Amino acid sequence: GENVEQHPSTLSVQEGDSAVIKCTYSDSASNYFPWYKQELGKGPQLIIDIRSNVGEKKDQRIAVTLNKTAKHFSLHITETQPEDSAVYFCAAFFRDDKIIFGKGTRLHILP
Protein backbone atom coordinates (compact mmCIF):
# COMPACT_ATOMS: atom_id res chain seq x y z
CA GLY A 1 0.00 0.00 0.00
CA GLU A 2 0.91 3.67 -0.01
CA ASN A 3 3.51 4.42 2.59
CA VAL A 4 6.31 6.80 3.56
CA GLU A 5 8.85 5.72 6.16
CA GLN A 6 11.12 8.26 7.86
CA HIS A 7 14.26 7.69 9.93
CA PRO A 8 15.45 8.45 12.49
CA SER A 9 12.61 9.51 14.76
CA THR A 10 15.01 11.54 16.91
CA LEU A 11 18.38 13.01 15.99
CA SER A 12 20.83 14.98 18.11
CA VAL A 13 23.79 16.70 16.48
CA GLN A 14 26.42 19.11 17.73
CA GLU A 15 26.03 22.69 16.55
CA GLY A 16 28.01 23.14 13.36
CA ASP A 17 27.81 19.48 12.36
CA SER A 18 25.60 18.05 9.61
CA ALA A 19 22.24 16.30 9.99
CA VAL A 20 20.76 13.77 7.59
CA ILE A 21 17.17 12.50 7.61
CA LYS A 22 16.06 9.71 5.29
CA CYS A 23 12.71 8.71 3.82
CA THR A 24 11.53 5.86 1.64
CA TYR A 25 8.30 5.71 -0.34
CA SER A 26 6.29 2.86 -1.80
CA ASP A 27 4.90 4.11 -5.13
CA SER A 28 7.36 4.39 -8.00
CA ALA A 29 4.92 6.76 -9.74
CA SER A 30 5.33 9.42 -7.03
CA ASN A 31 7.01 12.48 -8.49
CA TYR A 32 6.91 15.26 -5.88
CA PHE A 33 8.66 15.13 -2.51
CA PRO A 34 8.44 18.10 -0.13
CA TRP A 35 10.15 18.54 3.25
CA TYR A 36 8.50 20.49 6.05
CA LYS A 37 9.83 21.99 9.27
CA GLN A 38 7.50 22.34 12.23
CA GLU A 39 8.41 24.47 15.21
CA LEU A 40 6.62 24.20 18.51
CA GLY A 41 3.10 25.60 18.39
CA LYS A 42 3.19 26.31 14.66
CA GLY A 43 2.04 24.71 11.45
CA PRO A 44 4.51 22.92 9.16
CA GLN A 45 6.48 25.12 6.79
CA LEU A 46 7.93 23.98 3.48
CA ILE A 47 11.72 24.22 3.49
CA ILE A 48 12.64 22.46 0.27
CA ASP A 49 11.09 20.15 -2.31
CA ILE A 50 12.24 18.02 -5.20
CA ARG A 51 10.58 16.58 -8.27
CA SER A 52 11.44 13.23 -9.78
CA ASN A 53 13.14 14.69 -12.84
CA VAL A 54 16.11 15.88 -10.74
CA GLY A 55 18.44 14.02 -8.40
CA GLU A 56 19.50 16.83 -6.09
CA LYS A 57 18.43 20.31 -5.07
CA LYS A 58 20.21 22.75 -2.80
CA ASP A 59 19.17 25.91 -0.99
CA GLN A 60 21.93 27.42 1.13
CA ARG A 61 22.55 25.01 4.04
CA ILE A 62 19.75 22.64 3.05
CA ALA A 63 19.84 20.01 0.32
CA VAL A 64 17.62 17.15 -0.76
CA THR A 65 18.71 14.12 -2.76
CA LEU A 66 16.44 11.68 -4.56
CA ASN A 67 17.16 8.12 -5.68
CA LYS A 68 14.20 7.06 -7.82
CA THR A 69 15.48 3.53 -8.37
CA ALA A 70 15.75 2.87 -4.65
CA LYS A 71 12.67 4.99 -3.90
CA HIS A 72 14.30 7.04 -1.21
CA PHE A 73 15.09 10.69 -0.62
CA SER A 74 17.10 12.46 2.05
CA LEU A 75 17.33 15.86 3.70
CA HIS A 76 20.79 17.20 4.46
CA ILE A 77 21.35 20.19 6.74
CA THR A 78 24.94 21.45 6.96
CA GLU A 79 26.53 23.76 9.54
CA THR A 80 23.59 23.25 11.86
CA GLN A 81 22.47 26.12 14.07
CA PRO A 82 20.27 26.27 17.20
CA GLU A 83 17.32 27.54 15.15
CA ASP A 84 17.38 24.31 13.15
CA SER A 85 15.96 22.50 16.20
CA ALA A 86 12.46 21.42 15.19
CA VAL A 87 10.48 18.47 13.88
CA TYR A 88 11.06 17.68 10.21
CA PHE A 89 8.58 15.81 8.01
CA CYS A 90 9.10 14.32 4.60
CA ALA A 91 6.14 13.69 2.29
CA ALA A 92 5.29 12.13 -1.05
CA PHE A 93 2.39 12.59 -3.42
CA PHE A 94 0.84 9.35 -4.67
CA ARG A 95 -0.92 8.54 -7.95
CA ASP A 96 -4.41 9.21 -6.57
CA ASP A 97 -3.36 12.72 -5.53
CA LYS A 98 -3.05 11.74 -1.88
CA ILE A 99 -0.13 13.09 0.08
CA ILE A 100 1.40 10.95 2.80
CA PHE A 101 3.77 12.29 5.41
CA GLY A 102 6.50 10.47 7.25
CA LYS A 103 6.12 10.27 11.02
CA GLY A 104 8.64 13.04 11.60
CA THR A 105 12.15 13.47 12.96
CA ARG A 106 12.76 15.54 16.06
CA LEU A 107 16.10 17.29 15.51
CA HIS A 108 18.01 18.61 18.53
CA ILE A 109 20.99 20.88 17.96
CA LEU A 110 23.33 20.60 20.92
CA PRO A 111 25.40 23.63 22.03
Added chain:
Amino acid sequence: DSGVTQTPKHLITATGQRVTLRCSPRSGDLSVYWYQQSLDQGLQFLIQYYNGEERAKGNILERFSAQQFPDLHSELNLSSLELGDSALYFCASSPRSGRGAREQFFGPGTRLTVL
Protein backbone atom coordinates in the same frame (compact mmCIF):
# COMPACT_ATOMS: atom_id res chain seq x y z
CA ASP B 1 2.52 34.26 8.79
CA SER B 2 1.53 31.89 5.96
CA GLY B 3 -1.62 33.82 4.99
CA VAL B 4 -3.84 30.85 5.88
CA THR B 5 -6.20 31.48 8.78
CA GLN B 6 -7.95 28.93 10.93
CA THR B 7 -10.61 29.40 13.58
CA PRO B 8 -10.99 28.71 16.37
CA LYS B 9 -7.48 28.25 17.79
CA HIS B 10 -8.71 26.04 20.58
CA LEU B 11 -11.86 24.01 21.01
CA ILE B 12 -12.89 21.97 24.04
CA THR B 13 -15.98 19.82 23.80
CA ALA B 14 -17.50 16.60 25.07
CA THR B 15 -17.81 13.15 23.55
CA GLY B 16 -20.75 12.76 21.21
CA GLN B 17 -20.76 16.42 20.22
CA ARG B 18 -20.29 17.99 16.79
CA VAL B 19 -17.89 20.81 15.91
CA THR B 20 -16.99 22.83 12.84
CA LEU B 21 -13.49 24.03 12.06
CA ARG B 22 -13.00 26.83 9.59
CA CYS B 23 -10.18 27.64 7.20
CA SER B 24 -9.55 30.59 4.92
CA PRO B 25 -6.87 29.90 2.29
CA ARG B 26 -4.28 32.37 1.04
CA SER B 27 -5.66 34.90 -1.37
CA GLY B 28 -5.83 33.31 -4.82
CA ASP B 29 -5.20 29.71 -3.71
CA LEU B 30 -7.82 27.32 -5.06
CA SER B 31 -6.81 24.17 -3.24
CA VAL B 32 -7.44 23.40 0.44
CA TYR B 33 -6.13 20.39 2.33
CA TRP B 34 -7.13 19.19 5.80
CA TYR B 35 -4.81 17.26 8.11
CA GLN B 36 -5.05 15.71 11.56
CA GLN B 37 -1.95 15.67 13.74
CA SER B 38 -1.84 13.54 16.84
CA LEU B 39 1.18 12.60 18.94
CA ASP B 40 1.35 8.97 17.86
CA GLN B 41 0.20 9.30 14.23
CA GLY B 42 2.05 12.29 12.87
CA LEU B 43 0.37 14.28 10.10
CA GLN B 44 -2.54 12.42 8.54
CA PHE B 45 -4.01 13.72 5.30
CA LEU B 46 -7.80 13.83 5.55
CA ILE B 47 -9.23 15.43 2.42
CA GLN B 48 -8.52 17.93 -0.35
CA TYR B 49 -10.78 20.35 -2.18
CA TYR B 50 -10.00 22.22 -5.35
CA ASN B 51 -12.16 25.14 -6.41
CA GLY B 52 -15.17 23.79 -4.55
CA GLU B 53 -14.86 20.15 -5.55
CA GLU B 54 -13.50 17.21 -3.60
CA ARG B 55 -10.23 16.17 -5.27
CA ALA B 56 -8.59 13.58 -3.03
CA LYS B 57 -9.45 11.64 0.09
CA GLY B 58 -7.15 10.27 2.73
CA ASN B 59 -7.90 8.53 5.99
CA ILE B 60 -11.00 10.53 6.78
CA LEU B 61 -13.57 8.90 9.04
CA GLU B 62 -17.21 8.71 7.98
CA ARG B 63 -18.06 10.87 11.02
CA PHE B 64 -16.00 13.66 9.45
CA SER B 65 -16.99 15.72 6.44
CA ALA B 66 -15.76 18.84 4.72
CA GLN B 67 -16.75 21.32 2.08
CA GLN B 68 -15.31 24.27 0.22
CA PHE B 69 -17.55 27.24 -0.41
CA PRO B 70 -17.72 29.56 -3.45
CA ASP B 71 -15.52 32.11 -1.64
CA LEU B 72 -12.97 29.25 -1.28
CA HIS B 73 -13.05 29.04 2.49
CA SER B 74 -13.46 25.53 3.82
CA GLU B 75 -15.07 23.90 6.83
CA LEU B 76 -14.30 20.57 8.44
CA ASN B 77 -17.20 19.06 10.36
CA LEU B 78 -16.49 16.48 13.04
CA SER B 79 -19.46 14.67 14.55
CA SER B 80 -20.12 12.03 17.23
CA LEU B 81 -16.78 13.04 18.72
CA GLU B 82 -14.68 10.49 20.55
CA LEU B 83 -11.75 10.92 22.94
CA GLY B 84 -9.42 9.75 20.18
CA ASP B 85 -10.41 12.68 17.97
CA SER B 86 -8.46 15.01 20.23
CA ALA B 87 -5.70 16.37 18.02
CA LEU B 88 -4.38 19.37 16.12
CA TYR B 89 -6.24 19.96 12.88
CA PHE B 90 -4.37 21.83 10.16
CA CYS B 91 -5.57 23.35 6.98
CA ALA B 92 -3.20 24.09 4.11
CA SER B 93 -3.72 25.88 0.84
CA SER B 94 -1.99 25.65 -2.50
CA PRO B 95 -2.38 27.50 -5.78
CA ARG B 96 -3.05 24.29 -7.70
CA SER B 97 -4.00 20.69 -7.14
CA GLY B 98 -2.35 17.30 -7.13
CA ARG B 99 1.20 16.17 -7.70
CA GLY B 100 1.90 19.16 -9.89
CA ALA B 101 1.03 21.47 -7.06
CA ARG B 102 3.53 23.88 -5.69
CA GLU B 103 4.10 24.23 -1.99
CA GLN B 104 1.34 23.98 0.53
CA PHE B 105 1.00 26.80 3.05
CA PHE B 106 -0.18 25.63 6.43
CA GLY B 107 -2.38 27.52 8.84
CA PRO B 108 -1.65 27.73 12.58
CA GLY B 109 -4.03 24.87 13.37
CA THR B 110 -7.01 24.26 15.64
CA ARG B 111 -6.39 22.28 18.80
CA LEU B 112 -9.40 20.10 19.55
CA THR B 113 -9.79 18.55 22.98
CA VAL B 114 -12.59 16.05 23.51
CA LEU B 115 -13.39 15.38 27.18
